[in-house]
Amino acid sequence: KNKIRIPTMEWSLCYVLYCHQCMYLLLPLGFLWGVGSSAYQTEGAWDKDGKGPSIWDAFTHKKGKVFMNETADSSCEGYYKVKDDIQLLKELKVNHYLLSISWPRIMPTGIKKEQVNEKGIKFYNDTINSLLENKIIPIVTLYHWDLPQVLQEKYGGWQNISMISYFNDYANLCFEKFGDRVKYWITFNNPWAVAEEGYETGEHAPGLKLSGIGAYKAAHHIIKTHAKVWHSYNKTWRSKQQGMVGISLTSAWGEPVDLTSQKDIEAAERYVQFYLGWFANPIYSGDYPEVMKNYVGRKSAQQGLGMSRLPTFSVQEKSYIKGTSDFLGLSHFTTRYIIQKNYSALKGPSYHTDRDLVELVDPKWPDPGSKWLYSVPWGFRRLLNFIKTQYGNPLIYVTENGVSEKLQCIQLCDEWRIEYLKGYINELLKAINDGVNVKGYTVWSLLDKFEWNKGYSERFGLYHVDFKKGNKPRYPKASVHYYKMIISANGFPNPREVKSWHQKAIETCSITNQLLAADPLTTHMEMVTEIVVPTVFTLCILISAILLMFLLRKHN
Numbered sequence: 192k193n194k195i196r197i198p199t200m201e202w203s204l205c206y207v208l209y210c211h212q213c214m215y216l217l218l219p220l221g222f223l224w225g226v227g228s229s230a231y232q233t234e235g236a237w238d239k240d241g242k243g244p245s246i247w248d249a250f251t252h253k254k255g256k257v258f259m260n261e262t263a264d265s266s267c268e269g270y271y272k273v274k275d276d277i278q279l280l281k282e283l284k285v286n287h288y289l290l291s292i293s294w295p296r297i298m299p300t301g302i303k304k305e306q307v308n309e310k311g312i313k314f315y316n317d318t319i320n321s322l323l324e325n326k327i328i329p330i331v332t333l334y335h336w337d338l339p340q341v342l343q344e345k346y347g348g349w350q351n352i353s354m355i356s357y358f359n360d361y362a363n364l365c366f367e368k369f370g371d372r373v374k375y376w377i378t379f380n381n382p383w384a385v386a387e388e389g390y391e392t393g394e395h396a397p398g399l400k401l402s403g404i405g406a407y408k409a410a411h412h413i414i415k416t417h418a419k420v421w422h423s424y425n426k427t428w429r430s431k432q433q434g435m436v437g438i439s440l441t442s443a444w445g446e447p448v449d450l451t452s453q454k455d456i457e458a459a460e461r462y463v464q465f466y467l468g469w470f471a472n473p474i475y476s477g478d479y480p481e482v483m484k485n486y487v488g489r490k491s492a493q494q495g496l497g498m499s500r501l502p503t504f505s506v507q508e509k510s511y512i513k514g515t516s517d518f519l520g521l522s523h524f525t526t527r528y529i530i531q532k533n534y535s536a537l538k539g540p541s542y543h544t545d546r547d548l549v550e551l552v553d554p555k556w557p558d559p560g561s562k563w564l565y566s567v568p569w570g571f572r573r574l575l576n577f578i579k580t581q582y583g584n585p586l587i588y589v590t591e592n593g594v595s596e597k598l599q600c601i602q603l604c605d606e607w608r609i610e611y612l613k614g615y616i617n618e619l620l621k622a623i624n625d626g627v628n629v630k631g632y633t634v635w636s637l638l639d640k641f642e643w644n645k646g647y648s649e650r651f652g653l654y655h656v657d658f659k660k661g662n663k664p665r666y667p668k669a670s671v672h673y674y675k676m677i678i679s680a681n682g683f684p685n686p687r688e689v690k691s692w693h694q695k696a697i698e699t700c701s702i703t704n705q706l707l708a709a710d711p712l713t714t715h716m717e718m719v720t721e722i723v724v725p726t727v728f729t730l731c732i733l734i735s736a737i738l739l740m741f742l743l744r745k746h747n
């Protein structure tokens with residue numbers, strides 16, 4: 192791991208500048224506060240009620256792909272617990288809930304003319320209706336990574352251009368069935384990860400390692416698919432349904448290590464362009480970022496290739512893609528320091544070396560959970576301002592922001608999450624004050640859940656889920672209380688109040704923690720139903736059989 196040490200003096204200066212300069216600000220009414228989740232990570236019921244398999248079902252069922260070979264076959268049992276989870280949302284008093292639809296749950300093979308699964312449609316209809324009955328706005332993602340497995344096997348998934356029309360059919364079915372009630376649509380969640388982890392490193396499903404080629408091709412098809420779906424909505428549904436269609440992009444912030452070095456400044460800019468710009472630039476400006484075209488093009492030529500590994504858009508395609516987002520969904524978790532480093536093209540094609548840079552982290556940045564996730568709130572404000580200037584101050588909804596923990600035992604007093612949320616939301620308020628057009632914020636995530644190739648080892652939830660128990664009970668962490676207060680105040684009112692939220696949150700969680708620790712009742716009950724009753728029952732049968740034998744013998 193590349194870590195750098197910032198000299199203490201400088202660091203304490205940063206600390207003073209960024210952590211103590213709190214912005215006490217309340218947002219205008221109408222700002223949306225919410226939490227998120229995704230189908231594959233929470234629903235479970237992977238083969239129930241006519242659902243077809245997805246690439247993630249196939250991937251997790253192979254050995255050696257996921258931490259401890261865990262799967263999301265049952266996960267949080269969200270499929271059976273919609274009503275319970277809506278109670279949790281009500282408790283939080285959120286304005287919106289971000290959820291995703293599982294494509295193979297409503298189209299088992301991914302192909303509309305082959306089969307539409309009415310039970311799947313009913314499930315999402317019921318979920319959407321219950322949310323609305325409880326005055327919670329559904330923000331619905333069409334693709335949070337669970338491609339129907341049949342499309343992977345038959346066509347190679349996102350490597351194949353035919354995905355455009357299959358996905359468009361699926362999206363249109365969703366608009367037709369749910370669009371009378373759903374007004375916020377997200378075509379793709381985090382296409383960067385789909386491309387990079389699914390087709391470059393192979394760490395995610397479908398697990399292909401097509402280094403330096405596969406990710407660019409997958410991304411190219413995803414961008415075209417997104418544009419096609421936006422145009423479908425615009426032409427067929429918008430006038431009737433009056434909703435919005437956007438895309439959700441993920442990006443870390445890249446900060447030059449040396450602010451006086453032109454090379455580092457350019458390298459940091461390249462980092463963000465290869466991350467966010469890869470998808471945002473075609474949508475907002477009609478083409479890939481110049482720097483991506485230059486770098487991938489030059490390396491491809493040095494590798495003796497006749498054309499760039501980065502595909503090109505035709506003139507018609509550029510104008511078809513440009514402007515196809517009614518809002519930008521932004522997922523953001525962390526920051527990196529960046530320095531310039533040249534990689535020889537002769538080492539072979541790779542997205543990572545195409546960028547000619549190295550990512551570094553400050554060892555002082557808190558990292559309570561996932562290895563890649565360092566808490567660096569100030570990066571959030573910089574990224575938001577970058578979006579404002581690069582893409583003409585678009586409407587933004589933050590679709591994911593949050594932090595994980597690694598503890599396996601129940602630990603409900605998640606102070607590090609409170610600190611993280613406080614820091615990041617504070618930088619969000621500053622960005623809004625800078626004039627960035629953010630109208631909603633979503634904490635990732637409502638529940639602890641299946642964290643892709645990390646299995647259940649990394650927990651992002653505001654609610655703890657006990658995965659060892661069959662009914663997957665949920666328990667509020669301290670951050671539930673804290674976030675609830677932010678929502679009800681619509682921001683941070685003043686230092687005294689914010690401090691009292693923190694104290695109250697910690698008091699509440701330690702009480703719940705104690706109750707849970709001293710909960711012999713549930714353990715007793717479980718022992719009675721799971722061990723004592725079956726044992727006594729078996730013994731009774733045995734004794735009766737022996738008695739019967741004995742009686743019969745005596746009788747003979």
Ligand code: NOJ
Nearest residue numbers: 229380381522591642651
């Ligand atoms: C982004 C992904 O969209 C989400 O599914 C995941 O849980 C978070 N990153 C955290 O890794």
